[in-house]
Amino acid sequence: MKQESRPQTKKEIRLENERIILEAAEKVFSEAGFGGATMQLIADVAGLPKANLHYYFPTKESLYRKVVHEIFNVWLLAADSFDSASGPAEGIGNYIDAKLEISRTHPAGSRVWATEVMHRAPVIQDYLESTLVEWTDSRIEVLEGWIEAGLMDPIDPRHLLYMIWATTQHYADFGHQIETLNHAKPLSDEQWDAVKKDVKRIILKGIGVSVADIADPRNAQ
Amino acid sequence: MKQESRPQTKKEIRLENERIILEAAEKVFSEAGFGGATMQLIADVAGLPKANLHYYFPTKESLYRKVVHEIFNVWLLAADSFDSASGPAEGIGNYIDAKLEISRTHPAGSRVWATEVMHRAPVIQDYLESTLVEWTDSRIEVLEGWIEAGLMDPIDPRHLLYMIWATTQHYADFGHQIETLNHAKPLSDEQWDAVKKDVKRIILKGIGVSVADIADPRNAQ
DNA sequence: CATTTTCTTGACCGCTTGGTCAAGATGGCT
DNA sequence: AGCCATCTTGACCAAGCGGTCAAGAAAATG
Numbered sequence: 001m002k003q004e005s006r007p008q009t010k011k012e013i014r015l016e017n018e019r020i021i022l023e024a025a026e027k028v029f030s031e032a033g034f035g036g037a038t039m040q041l042i043a044d045v046a047g048l049p050k051a052n053l054h055y056y057f058p059t060k061e062s063l064y065r066k067v068v069h070e071i072f073n074v075w076l077l078a079a080d081s082f083d084s085a086s087g088p089a090e091g092i093g094n095y096i097d098a099k100l101e102i103s104r105t106h107p108a109g110s111r112v113w114a115t116e117v118m119h120r121a122p123v124i125q126d127y128l129e130s131t132l133v134e135w136t137d138s139r140i141e142v143l144e145g146w147i148e149a150g151l152m153d154p155i156d157p158r159h160l161l162y163m164i165w166a167t168t169q170h171y172a173d174f175g176h177q178i179e180t181l182n183h184a185k186p187l188s189d190e191q192w193d194a195v196k197k198d199v200k201r202i203i204l205k206g207i208g209v210s211v212a213d214i215a216d217p218r219n220a221q
Numbered sequence: 222m223k224q225e226s227r228p229q230t231k232k233e234i235r236l237e238n239e240r241i242i243l244e245a246a247e248k249v250f251s252e253a254g255f256g257g258a259t260m261q262l263i264a265d266v267a268g269l270p271k272a273n274l275h276y277y278f279p280t281k282e283s284l285y286r287k288v289v290h291e292i293f294n295v296w297l298l299a300a301d302s303f304d305s306a307s308g309p310a311e312g313i314g315n316y317i318d319a320k321l322e323i324s325r326t327h328p329a330g331s332r333v334w335a336t337e338v339m340h341r342a343p344v345i346q347d348y349l350e351s352t353l354v355e356w357t358d359s360r361i362e363v364l365e366g367w368i369e370a371g372l373m374d375p376i377d378p379r380h381l382l383y384m385i386w387a388t389t390q391h392y393a394d395f396g397h398q399i400e401t402l403n404h405a406k407p408l409s410d411e412q413w414d415a416v417k418k419d420v421k422r423i424i425l426k427g428i429g430v431s432v433a434d435i436a437d438p439r440n441a442q
Numbered sequence: 443c444a445t446t447t448t449c450t451t452g453a454c455c456g457c458t459t460g461g462t463c464a465a466g467a468t469g470g471c472t
Numbered sequence: 473a474g475c476c477a478t479c480t481t482g483a484c485c486a487a488g489c490g491g492t493c494a495a496g497a498a499a500a501t502g
Binding site for chain 1: 477478479480481483484
Binding site: 030031032033034035036037039111114115117118119120121125128129132133136153155156158159160162164165166167169170171172173176177178180181194195198199201202203204205206208 | 254255354373377383388395402416422428429
């Protein structure tokens with residue numbers, strides 16, 4: 001995983017090694033969990049001696065914490081689709097597309113996050129209570145506005161958000177199961193497109209947003 | 222966790238201790254993952270000496286395997302709702318109810334399963350490839366039959382199944398996150414009922430099954 | 443009651459773990 | 473060049489791990 005070793009400045013060395021270590025750590029943590037992962041294995045994947053990891057990240061937990069925080073930021077970025085939208089067809093549709101795209105390109109990160117939350121979030125509980133609560137409350141307001149404007153059915157916005165999170169992240173977290181059920185092959189580009197189409201169709205139609213709006217090319221991305 | 226110790230037959234002792242150990246193991250595995258769990262901690266939760274665990278379950282992996290297999294059977298039972306149904310409103314509606322009920326009463330088991338699959342199913346891959354594939358293929362046939370009969374929209378049955386699995390299991394696997402977003406309180410009975418109602422409503426309406434059918438008291442359970 | 447089988451348990455073992463350290467290598471700076 | 477700060481690494485350590493074992497307690501058997 002380590003690249004060529006031509007002379008570098010100290011800053012470059014630091015940044016590159018931190019990146020190498022974080023990528024290796026994300027991969028190993030996602031495959032083995034915090035407890036099952038070992039610093040030795042992360043070091044092997046990174047192509048560095050174990051002692052070098054402890055030079056950049058003093059403890060296993062500090063390394064893990066950094067990995068989880070990086071993922072958290074990726075999650076939040078997907079919310080942009082929501083904010084700039086004029087209505088549910090566009091806003092929710094784009095949000096589903098963005099979250100499914102993250103599941104496709106960043107599955108390891110999604111699995112680390114899922115494991116962390118399933119284990120009662122020992123490392124990032126403060127983030128759940130502050131940032132996530134604020135984010136959720138603000139989107140709920142948007143959804144409630146759309147409901148009051150008659151743009152979608154009056155369902156509990158939380159139940160809708162949970163369904164979107166669950167379904168989109170499922171394709172990352174349970175990717176192995178999906179792959180097994182797909183004749184042991186990863187989803188093709190065409191299959192991913194079909195997933196996006198069906199997920200948007202079921203959810204949008206399910207909350208009373210007409211399918212015509214979905215098919216509208218203005219809302220394609 | 223160990224109950225009173227009045228005289229018992231060998232058979233009773235064996236059954237009771239296996240049960241105590243399995244329940245403790247499910248709890249500990251679900252909170253720490255396979256790697257993070259320790260036999261000592263399971264022993265402490267069970268209220269038995271560690272050596273006693275190894276008398277009933279020779280290795281940590283054999284204990285874990287038993288826990289996962291038990292959960293797998295619970296999952297399969299929920300499928301009964303599917304088979305005895307006359308159409309999608311009843312079949313899918315009851316299936317969603319059954320799976321949400323498992324998430325409510327058996328969240329630890331769901332989390333162990335999720336962790337196992339996320340880590341590429343090192344222990345139960347054979348089950349995925351045999352039993353799960355067969356189960357899925359057979360339900361897909363049922364769904365395709367309903368589609369051909371015009372009882373629901375022509376969507377890929379896999380995408381529907383994944384959405385149901387993802388959404389229902391989310392309430393167990395991410396229960397901690399949901400609780401945090403619910404003002405740090407577990408969902409009340411009324412909230413669980415509302416979840417069941419909304420999830421069924423969105424999904425059934427989303428696949429073109431009329432809501433009137435859902436409200437039909439004949440389909441209530 | 444005597445004997446056998448099953449169950450219980452503290453002590454123990456080899457091994458791996460996260461983490462330390464000190465000596466050396468390398469780039470930065472004047 | 474020479475000195476300092478940063479980076480690298482093999483060797484090492486205490487702690488905790490999964491698993492073993494042998495001796496004793498308790499139930500089954502006849």
